[in-house]
Amino acid sequence: MKNTVIANFYLAVLLVCQLSCVKEEAPLNLLEAVPICIEDKIREFDKSSNGKVFRWTTQDTTLYLFAAEGCCDLGSILYTPNCDYFCTPFGTITGNGLGNCPDFSNDLLDVLVWESEN
Secondary structure, eight states: OHHHHHHHHHHHHHHHHHTTTOOOOOOOOSSSSHHHHHHEEEEEEEEHHOOOEEEEOOSSSSEEEEEEEEETSSSSEEEEEEOOOOEEETTTBBHHHHOOOOOOOOOEEEEEEOOOOO
């Protein structure tokens, strides 16, 4: 009986330690609401790059542009609201992206949704 009480006590202490050691993520300074998966991508992006995220909206499409700051070799990436890769419009060695994006010159609304604080 005494061993059971001691074992339960140690288990309770371990559980409390485990729960108190969970690191809570700092809130992002988003300028507007974005889909959860885009928030997750912003957190990943923030760990590896300085940059900005923009919402690009055309007549029938909403995309999120992750634009890394620094050398042009870092490609900017467009994602759909479901976090599917769409294309790379800027950056890479040429500075012109991968050439796999449609022409966005007509009626593009470009809104900043987040920028790194680094």
